[in-house]
Amino acid sequence: MNNAATGEPLLAARDLVKTHGRTSALRGASLDLRAGEILAVTGASGSGKSTLLHCLAGIVRPDRGSVTYDGQRLDRLPEKRLSELRRTDFGVVFQFGQLIPELTALDNVALPLMLAGTPRSRAHERAGEWLERFGVRGQEELRPGEMSGGQAQRTALARALVTDPKVVFADEPTGALDSLAGEQVMTALAHTARESGTAVLLITHDARTAAYADREASLHDGTVVAEDAALEVTR
Amino acid sequence: MIAMSTRHILLGLLASGPSHGYDLKRRHDARFPQARPLAYGQVYTTLQRLVRDGLAEVEGTDSDGGPERTVYRTTDEGARELSRWAGETAPPAPFVTNEIFAKVVVSILGGGDPAAYLRAQRAAHMERMRELTAVKTAKGADLATVLSADYALNHLDADLRWMDTTAARLTTLTAEVDAA
Ligand SMILES: Nc1ncnc2c1ncn2[C@@H]1O[C@H](COP(=O)(O)OP(=O)(O)OP(=O)(O)O)[C@@H](O)[C@H]1O
Ligand SMILES: [Mg+2]
Numbered sequence: 001m002n003n004a005a006t007g008e009p010l011l012a013a014r015d016l017v018k019t020h021g022r023t024s025a026l027r028g029a030s031l032d033l034r035a036g037e038i039l040a041v042t043g044a045s046g047s048g049k050s051t052l053l054h055c056l057a058g059i060v061r062p063d064r065g066s067v068t069y070d071g072q073r074l075d076r077l078p079e080k081r082l083s084e085l086r087r088t089d090f091g092v093v094f095q096f097g098q099l100i101p102e103l104t105a106l107d108n109v110a111l112p113l114m115l116a117g118t119p120r121s122r123a124h125e126r127a128g129e130w131l132e133r134f135g136v137r138g139q140e141e142l143r144p145g146e147m148s149g150g151q152a153q154r155t156a157l158a159r160a161l162v163t164d165p166k167v168v169f170a171d172e173p174t175g176a177l178d179s180l181a182g183e184q185v186m187t188a189l190a191h192t193a194r195e196s197g198t199a200v201l202l203i204t205h206d207a208r209t210a211a212y213a214d215r216e217a218s219l220h221d222g223t224v225v226a227e228d229a230a231l232e233v234t235r
Numbered sequence: 236m237i238a239m240s241t242r243h244i245l246l247g248l249l250a251s252g253p254s255h256g257y258d259l260k261r262r263h264d265a266r267f268p269q270a271r272p273l274a275y276g277q278v279y280t281t282l283q284r285l286v287r288d289g290l291a292e293v294e295g296t297d298s299d300g301g302p303e304r305t306v307y308r309t310t311d312e313g314a315r316e317l318s319r320w321a322g323e324t325a326p327p328a329p330f331v332t333n334e335i336f337a338k339v340v341v342s343i344l345g346g347g348d349p350a351a352y353l354r355a356q357r358a359a360h361m362e363r364m365r366e367l368t369a370v371k372t373a374k375g376a377d378l379a380t381v382l383s384a385d386y387a388l389n390h391l392d393a394d395l396r397w398m399d400t401t402a403a404r405l406t407t408l409t410a411e412v413d414a415a
Contacts, residue, residue, distance in 0.1 A: 187372050207395045208388055211364035212372075 010035040010199055011056060011167060016065035018051050025051035026062065027222035033167065036197040038190060040210035043219030049203045050095055050171055052219065056201065057092050057169045058082045070166075087116065091160030095171035095203070097152050099144040099159070105131060105151070106140040109158045116163060130158035133188050135181070149176030154185060161192060168193065171203045179208070186212045241273070241281050246290060246309060246317045253294045255304035256282055269367070269383040282307055290316055335394060339401060353402045360391050360398075367391075 009032035018026040025048045033039055033056070043049050054060035055067055058074045067074040069089075074082065086092075091112075099108045109127035114120060131140060134154040144152055153176050160168050173189070174182035190212045193200045204210050217224050248254065248262050256278045264272045282305075285291035290313035294306045309317070335356060342349040370376065371384035 190372065207361065207364060207392050208368075211361065211368040211388065213365070216361055 009033055010070060011201075012066075012068045013052070013056055014066045014068075016052065016055055016062040016067070018048075018055060018060065018062050020051075024222055026055070026065075028065070029219065029222060029224050030065075031056070031217055031224050033199050033201055035166075035199055036193075037215070038193055038200040038202060038213040040213035040216040041201060041203045041219060042205060042207075042210055042216055045205075047219040048222040049219050052224075053092075053169050053171055053201060053203060057090055057167075058086055059092070087112065088163070089166045091163060091165035091168045093153070093156045093160045093168070093170040093173050095175070097144065097156060099147075099152060099156060101144050104141045104143055105136060105147065105155045108144070108155055109162050112159060112163045126162060127158065130162050131155065133192070134158050135184055135188070150178075150181055153177060157185065157189065161189075161198075164196060165198060168198055168200045170200065172205070173202070174204065174206065174209050182206070182209060241277060242285060242290075243317060243320045245278070245281055245285065246313050247321070249291060249307060249309040250314065250317060253306050253308040255297060255306050257304060259307075266379050267383055268380050269387050285313065289313075333394075335398070343405075350402060350405055353398050353405075357395060357398055360395050364388055364391050 011033040013029060013031045016026045016029045017024070027048075029048065029052055031039075031041075031052065041049050041052065051060065055062045055075075058067070058069075058077070061075055065075070069085070072085075074085075077085065099105075100111070103111065106124060106127050109130055110120070110123035113123035113126060118126070128140060131137070131154070134157050136151060136154045136158065139147070139151055142151065144155075147155065153173055157170065157173055160170065168189075170189070174185055177185060186209055189200065192198065200213075202209070202213055210216050219225070244263060244267075245259055248259050248266070254262070256275065259282075260273050260275060260278045263278075264270075282291065286293065286307070289310060291307050291309050294308045296303045297306045298304070338352060339349045341347070342352055367384045367388050371381050371388075376384075
């Protein structure tokens with residue numbers, strides 16, 4: 001069931017420090033993501049989960065520390081190479097949606113494929129399949145402004161997976177869903193990841209969602225504490 | 236409390252047709268896969284009590300090649316009792332008698348390390364939740380399995396939320412004591 005490969009992690013963060021103005025979002029966070037594993041990242045609000053995800057996905061550069069993906073230092077990669085790598089290897093579901101408002105659900109999902117050169121009709125066909133997999137049916141023509149929070153999240157997941165990435169980063173992907181819908185989405189995500197060997201970094205504050213993962217890492221004040229230290233630690 | 240629900244669960248199983256004790260035990264364990272399996276002794280004692288109270292009766296015996304087995308069926312009164320029980324609301328857990336809660340309280344009173352206990356308990360809960368999630372999402376899981384895993388998962392989740400809140404309270408409490 002757990003097809004996590006042994007040996008070298010696919011993605012490794014070491015001692016990440018990231019400061020926003022006067023706020024220290026990360027204060028020496030280290031984390032490994034192995035190929036094919038689903039890792040849940042939990043922690044209190046403001047503990048640095050989204051910032052860590054952004055650093056790992058090469059969206060934000062850390063002030064200090066390293067991010068190594070498949071033998072390459074992401075934090076040192078030139079912007080052009082980095083964005084190319086993000087497009088080919090990563091799929092990201094942002095905490096606050098970030099679908100393109102002018103495009104329909106179908107076009108939002110098809111876009112990453114079209115950017116990679118897939119013909120429009122083929123891209124639409126694949127996009128339709130992914131939307132269906134995440135339970136978005138008959139809403140392909142809705143634009144983000146016309147979607148419910150849950151529809152937007154499912155669409156964002158379909159968009160993150162449509163290119164068959166090696167790593168999916170999902171920031172609270174079930175936050176806007178009721179418990180049954182959340183479960184359906186997580187089941188679809190977990191099955192897909194296990195079938196295709198995709199690694200998933202899953203941020204959630206919901207233990208039932210975290211239970212879909214192989215293991216859990218918990219953030220506390222910008223550092224990763226071990227799984228058995230997942231609670232607020234008395235300092 | 237436990238005896239009462241076993242009575243009604245056996246009545247419920249008998250509602251779909253006459254059955255002997257062994258068969259009832261087997262069907263119980265299949266219907267409630269995440270529950271503690273019923274002991275044979277408990278099944279037979281409960282059946283005898285159902286008969287004594289007029290809720291079930293002996294239909295006859297059935298050997299089916301093997302040893303003779305007493306076959307039970309529900310009575311009209313049993314059917315009425317079952318539908319009464321099934322429609323009656325359960326008391327919304329008014330009493331907190333939980334081992335986790337007790338350990339935390341005892342640990343606070345005795346100057347122990349409740350935070351360390353809570354961390355370890357949280358890890359154990361998460362491990363069990365991952366197991367249950369795997370059982371539930373396995374291809375071909377039947378409805379009984381999904382429903383009982385859901386029930387267990389939601390209760391473990393409630394424990395976890397209580398543990399998270401308690402751990403946070405302990406941090407605040409410690410800070411207040413340190414500041415005093
Ligand atoms: N762009 C930004 N500018 C200024 N401060 C920021 C920015 N992004 C994050 N922060 C701060 O960094 C800290 C960590 O934020 P982050 O978004 O990583 O937390 P989080 O764990 O994802 O929280 P949540 O569970 O609420 O989403 C917070 O104190 C936040 O206010
Ligand atoms: Mg966040």
